[in-house]
Amino acid sequence: GESVGLHLPTLSVQEGDNSIINCAYSNSASDYFIWYKQESGKGPQFIIDIRSNMDKRQGQRVTVLLNKTVKHLSLQIAATQPGDSAVYFCAENYSGAGSYQLTFGKGTKLSVIP
Amino acid sequence: DGGITQSPKYLFRKEGQNVTLSCEQNLNHDAMYWYRQDPGQGLRLIYYSQIVNDFQKGDIAEGYSVSREKKESFPLTVTSAQKNPTAFYLCASRTGSSGANVLTFGAGSRLTVL
Numbered sequence: 001g002e003s004v005g006l007h008l009p010t011l012s013v014q015e016g017d018n019s020i021i022n023c024a025y026s027n028s029a030s031d032y033f034i035w036y037k038q039e040s041g042k043g044p045q046f047i048i049d050i051r052s053n054m055d056k057r058q059g060q061r062v063t064v065l066l067n068k069t070v071k072h073l074s075l076q077i078a079a080t081q082p083g084d085s086a087v088y089f090c091a092e093n094y095s096g097a098g099s100y101q102l103t104f105g106k107g108t109k110l111s112v113i114p
Numbered sequence: 115d116g117g118i119t120q121s122p123k124y125l126f127r128k129e130g131q132n133v134t135l136s137c138e139q140n141l142n143h144d145a146m147y148w149y150r151q152d153p154g155q156g157l158r159l160i161y162y163s164q165i166v167n168d169f170q171k172g173d174i175a176e177g178y179s180v181s182r183e184k185k186e187s188f189p190l191t192v193t194s195a196q197k198n199p200t201a202f203y204l205c206a207s208r209t210g211s212s213g214a215n216v217l218t219f220g221a222g223s224r225l226t227v228l
Contacts, residue, residue, distance in 0.1 A: 034216060101172075
């Protein structure tokens with residue numbers, strides 16, 4: 001059979017509706033979280049970030065929520081547009097011992113239905 | 115415009131050949147990174163370099179080599195020892211300033227082994 005890893009979680013949303021993309025992270029000591037958007041055949045682009053001492057941050061049409069109790073991160077996109085169709089990755093950063101490494105999630109594919 | 119340039123965008127290789135992927139940045143960033151991306155997977159760290167003439171192995175360094183002779187350049191060589199080299203390769207950089215955790219990515223290089 002096929003590896004589960006070959007199939008990204010997919011979210012289909014009607015144009016104009018709000019989208020919520022979820023992410024579970026692994027390290028309770030992670031101090032910084034980032035959401036990236038990756039369009040087909042391109043490199044990831046920064047969307048929004050949040051520090052671990054915050055639980056909410058808003059940008060233009062996007063909001064990130066952080067729940068450290070359950071190690072959960074979400075990205076909310078308001079009034080989703082066709083141009084939002086892409087794969088969205090969350091990344092967690094742990095800066096302990098002077099090191100810096102981002103650990104990426106597997107991604108969620110957002111498809112916007114016109 | 116400042117950014118990261120990866121070349122070539124597409125590369126085909128015969129089994130047993132080494133290939134080198136180029137990554138150049140004009141952002142004056144100290145740290146540079148190479149990630150590998152497979153279908154339906156998150157980004158996996160191959161190598162990273164925090165300063166010139168220094169680099170560290172990431173999670174999947176076997177079969178790869180890098181050099182960092184100049185601040186602007188961080189080429190990745192995919193050697194014949196890499197058993198499954200077909201993938202999308204992403205180069206990234208960030209400033210070394212503390213608290214600046216966002217990676218800027220290039221557009222990627224897609225390597226296919228024939």
